[in-house]
Amino acid sequence: MCIGMYFRRQELTPDIMVGIIGAGISGLTLAYQLQERNIPYLLLEEKDITGGYIKTEITDNYTLDIGPNSILADEEITKFFNSIGIENELIEANPNSKDRYIFKAGKYQVLPDSPPKLLKSNFFSFKTKISILREFFRKTEKIEDETLAHFITRRFNKEVTDYVLNPFVTGIYAGNPEKLLVKLTFPILNDLENKYGSVLKGMLKSGGSGRRKSFNFRNGMATLPKAIAKKLKNLQLNTQVEKVEYQDGQYKVSALSNGQILSYNFSQLVIATPAFAASSIMENISIEVAKALSQIEYPSMALVHTVYSKDNVNVQLNGFGGLNPKIENKFAAGSIWTSSVFSGRVPDNQILLTSFVGGSQYSEQYKNADQQIKENIIQDFQRDLKIEGRPLMQKIHRWEKAIPQYDKNLQAAYSEIEKLQVKGIYFCAGWYKGVSLSDCIKNASQLAKNISTLKDTHS
Template sequence: MIVIIGAGISGLTLAYHLEKQKKDYVLLELKSNENQAGGYIRSVREQEYLYELGPNSLLCDHEILSFLEELGISNEIVDANIVSKNRYVYKNGAYRKLPSSPISLLFNSFFNWKTKLKIFGESKVKSKTHAQETLTEFFERRFGREVVDYALDPFVSGIYAGNPDELLVQYTFPSLVEMETQYGSILKGLKKNKSTERKRVVSFKNGMQTLPKAIASKIKITYSEKGVQEINKLDNKKWEIVTDEATYQASKVVLTTTAHQSAPFFIKSNPKFGESLQKIAYAPMVAVHTIYYKNDLKMPLNGFGALHPSKEGLFSLGHVWSSSVFSGRCKDNEVLFTTFVGGSRGYEKTRMEDHQIMGKVQKELRELYGIQTLPVTQRIFRWEKAIPQYDKYIAESYEIAESLEKQNLYICASWKGGVSIPDCMKKAKTLAEKL
């Protein structure tokens, strides 16, 4: 029997593929999450308004689209509007459109000429990656400081809510390290590995939670009040999983829970692993949803949204222009901003009271978009531990996890091998085939 712990997108996807293979499995989840399958993927519908509390969209290739069709939710897909291909970054007091191609990079004024020459000459930079090299060190070495400040920094904030000075390139973007090693250049590597497949950015008519709900409807989940209490290795080479309601013996165990949720399972049986998991940091995040009338804005929202480099000192990490990306998020005469506050460099902001955060967000929106009125409505949602940080503290957990795989205990969680929804789904499918 295979025991899967955690019914987030990884656990659900893994269970689905095991179900298809007719494998014997048990998927364990807390009873408090019985109506919230999908972990951090949550959507809330309030009359005409649709709020995403976690991920706002799904980047689909053919494999993911085929899976959605298999689940029977293709008719629920909403494609991102064409304007969402435009991405903006706040620089020197204004929003500037990021160049999206070599031609636009050449003629766009986003980067200065010194930086452009550094980028186009990247193939001449010597390769010298080391195990503890941070994203900042890697990108500054290959592309220069301006790319770090105004491309890497906001990009990392948008994906990891993290600090590029802390995150290690070998864990965060291992493919870039491979390209440097194999081709001696990131640009050469990207060109060699360029896919002809066109990917789609999608959501669903009733939000992102449509996906985990669809998967959950096709599998069996076992709920308990307090969940897993401990995991022990037995003399017969099996694993013992103890919950508050039952004890299971399994030939294989898969952890899909967060590092801090998993750590207590090993306090008795493998304290070194438990302690290493506790060291993995998770960035806190606050999502603020703010709705205004379109006529209240002094600028059009023709894009996916805008990111704020830390160097610019703004309150939030950035705004997703949710109603510009997908239709059906608010009324036609309104706009919906989804603002992200906090991250690994903004712990103190996440400790503020709700009304303080919402007030700060309103002030920022007024100043950036020329708004002079109060919002139609505003909502706030908090994640105390949102996104794992692939920093120096994660290395020990990786090493122990790899040794435990030889004993049939596997990790299929966002803290190992990628944090995005497609990453988690593909890892789960691959592991299901392995099991």
């Protein structure tokens, strides 16, 4: 729907008019929640499609997610799915796929998912098991800007850092645990140490953070942005915001739309783009913020989908996937055994594996040519998963700027944002206080609530 003409006329701008830049999951959710509260908004998106990093490619035989592969849902997220009417589209992860495999000592081994299982299994050395038990009694420390690797090595030991933390951080952030900060990634770890004196004691006493389930959708992850976009009355595609200025208490936004320069006035402005795009948008508002945003790292990552006939697979792939600790020097960061997790991705007699190459610890591997990456993955599958022969289909998708790194540079950007003097500008995106889709939905929903409080004080 094109409503640019209407918003160009300043005299029609009501007291609260929210401009949202970027129709990824964050901007879409925010727009939807504002609409539900009868708050006027306009959502501007540069592409001709919504969803940002969420993308699904559907062909005759295959449903391939080339961005996020699943979403973790608790009660709040489930309610959100119901409100946008996609509850019948949901596919829950197969219960047989709950095990996570980690490559260790030449093979994939199940990572024990509870302390008793961990003590019984041979996954860790005896020394590490003792070290894990000693975490209950280890003295607490407060360390400024502590990295995840430092925290886990301090509380547990290096083997836990290398074989649990490292592959998981690769899986979530495509990041390096030596650089990511505890307080930005898993602040719960600091909280448990401070409150209970021990992470394990805290986990036992607080009873965990509530069960969350992993979901995808019948027609892939793109179902989610499509469903939200369908509900929106004020979404404008093909509109690239180029410049924002703050004048007389209003945000003046200039955008390029189908070769035309359009301008809009907003009382509140939400930037829901990746940090590198937010950086140029912010240049006229604060050069310091713009500079800090430009320094947030987004390592590159390639997703490789590989499909085999089931006849070629000699082992049961009952698990979520296999993650590769950096110390094992594998080519890929890991693979999700996608067809074991979600049904309907490929025909019943085939399997689909989704591999990740790149991220901050595998940047050299990303530099390989497409064909080389594909071949290396086939060789790894032959050696480590005993899959024979050639795949029926293999596709690669590259993200030059994949996932924002929650490290010191991000911390510096947050500090600059806190110093911003102008009012009524907000950030709502995967780089701002939560990278997962569920964090993006929750943060956007909370921002809509905060903005609606402003409206109440205006009226």
